[in-house]
Amino acid sequence: MRTTLGGHQDVPGFAAAHREQSWRYPGPGDAWQPVHTVYVPADRFGPGTAREWGDAALALLERHLPSAGRLAEVFGPVPGDLAADVRDRVARKLAAEPVEDLRIDFEDGYGTRPPAEEDAHAVRAAEAVAAAHAGGTLPRRWGPRVKSFADGDPGRALRTLDLLLTGVADRVGGLPPGLAVTFPKVLMESYLGQFATGLAGLERGLGLHAGALRFEMQVEAPQTVMFLQRSADLVPSLGGRLAAAHFGVFDYTAACGLPPGEQRLDHPVCDHAREVMRTALAGTGVELSDGSLAAAPASEATADVHALWRAHAGMVRHSLRHGFYQGWDMHPSHLVSRYATVYTFHLAAFDAYAARVAAWEACRDAEGGVMDEPATVKTLTAALRRAGMALEGTAP
Template structure:
């Protein structure tokens, strides 16, 4: 005999507040567009033509060293060998990727730009950094007017761990004040990267500074958001012990970016082991995924600190293979974004990313259809609802990365 409770919630003490807290910490969100990379440029080297220069440089390397899909398939053999198969041959995949990368480098080589006032810039005299912040703001305003500003953009400020938070906020304040004055608004897509967070309390302090800047600049509440750089063991520890971290920051934490070289150095790894695919880095990335799953905070992997030794085909191809292997490693671990530090990286980034998304679209769509029709997929798979949800998210992510209509 079934017993019906007149007032069910009354018989589950504490459920309502617990469920409300669940919704606050893990609100349901659809898959949204995320850049495949972040390009870092030192502030003193940045100008209004930087993105165009990177696109031309990457395009020249692509044209010179990948003249057709056959060469592309040879150079990136491990990529196409890993991703092709089933109803997508290596040749067909290579042709599709070659066409898309050529168009990407010509039309939108950089999806996310970060003007760097930290490690890539160094310590300068106060007046010099002030001047570079103003010059960067003028360049951004000009790019916005020209329509050349990437969809996502921003700057990386100095760390509070350096002991001089005023310098960090002064640069951000001067930059934002100048951008909004010259552009008449804050162009969409802005974010700021907050590095070397050794103390959890720095995050709340930085969020409070962003709120104060918003008020001073007359920006809508919540406009200024930031990325946490995970590049210290201390950061990994407080991510694990602070499940309420994201909601405590009032929606200002937009992303977490892994910093491979500071992290591996902090662990005492020898120089030749400071690499993105080291097991210690895998551990840090898995902690990031575990701690931030369901929060809506984007994840980004780190970078390769290498460029082609020369402009020869041998050296350029070697660099591309090395970088492509790291991008594949990131994608396999669920990190769909990474850092690029040189125009050559744009080629291997886009080749690997396009191959990853194009190769499995048909197979993923067939598995979703089979589940909807309550039948086994063509290869006999009987997918679980959780897998179907992942497949649907992968298709949505693929559409967004490839620019396909939904």
């Protein structure tokens, strides 16, 4: 067989470029990702916090949605044959594992306190984490949100983190699995490297292996979006320490000058920021999380509880449709609408996705004349895997 170039061709520089590609863009990992993060002010956190949230959410469900009859009316489109299943899954989830991921908040939800008071709350939080771990009530992911370096006092953020992690390690004999540290209001790219250096120091002091302490950055300002757009080396420069990026809707919309009535998760300026997050971090293995709804039921009346659920479900559905599969919950009522919307989203498409993957594997077109491309099949497979993780532990 005649060729112009001859045999197998070596491409100069290819091997090095391919190694760099693999290093920069390892793709999504196989690790479980929670569907939400609950954050609780540090002075209100205790070993029973997750269970308390679950009990409160379950009570709301039983009182204001005792059957599946009004599920679609409250939470949006729910195929009729799924309504009873979704409600049952939500009830079982709230009873068994109401909170998948919890942040002990020392930032906006906590405020500025005298140094001695914050020290005391950090120590008390360490005691509560140790007690929750011993009692089996510590969520699968847990950790603090420390203060921002943008506040002008990085020492305060690192001291609180040190007190908490050292206190937990001393009481438990190590750090329980699932630790996540949230670093807010990253107005300067250099703050990320400085925070990573602080984590490295904590690792050495606690006798942890290098890289054991990773963190989540919060995207809460236009400045952050700008450096995400221009910095191709951000993730590699942090040496694998950046685990996730979480969007902060209220700080971001305020920084963009939006009026209070427009500070909402589905505003176009938020969609833009999330698209920058997605493209800047695509393929890096850094998880993405959306923001929250800052609202609780206006009263204990069923109409007000349903109104809250309806609003929250709409925001969660917006996030899911745009490929953000995790978000922040700020009130026990949000657990009901979070799980109901997530379960509906995954269950409604599961069988159709599975059939398309099966058709592809059998080398035939899917029903309805769908001709899937390899990239689509990869997406379908990822969606099935994500659905399996989200629905874990809720099956009858």
